[in-house]
Amino acid sequence: MIGKIDWKMAREDVRRFVPSRERENLEHWNRDFFLSLVERMI
Numbered sequence: 882m883i884g885k886i887d888w889k890m891a892r893e894d895v896r897r898f899v900p901s902r903e904r905e906n907l908e909h910w911n912r913d914f915f916l917s918l919v920e921r922m923i
Contacts, residue, residue, distance in 0.1 A: 883915050 892907045899907060 883919070884912055886912070886915075888912065 888911045892910050896904060896907060
């Protein structure tokens with residue numbers, strides 16, 4: 882599932898909900914970032 886997400890579109894979809902001071906963190910949103918988070922959970 883994570884591999885099929887269009888990360889550029891996902892970032893744009895949530896950008897308006899993220900405070901402007903935190904928006905640069907959205908650049909970390911990609912397949913590898915989220916897979917690493919999943920690895921930490923299991």
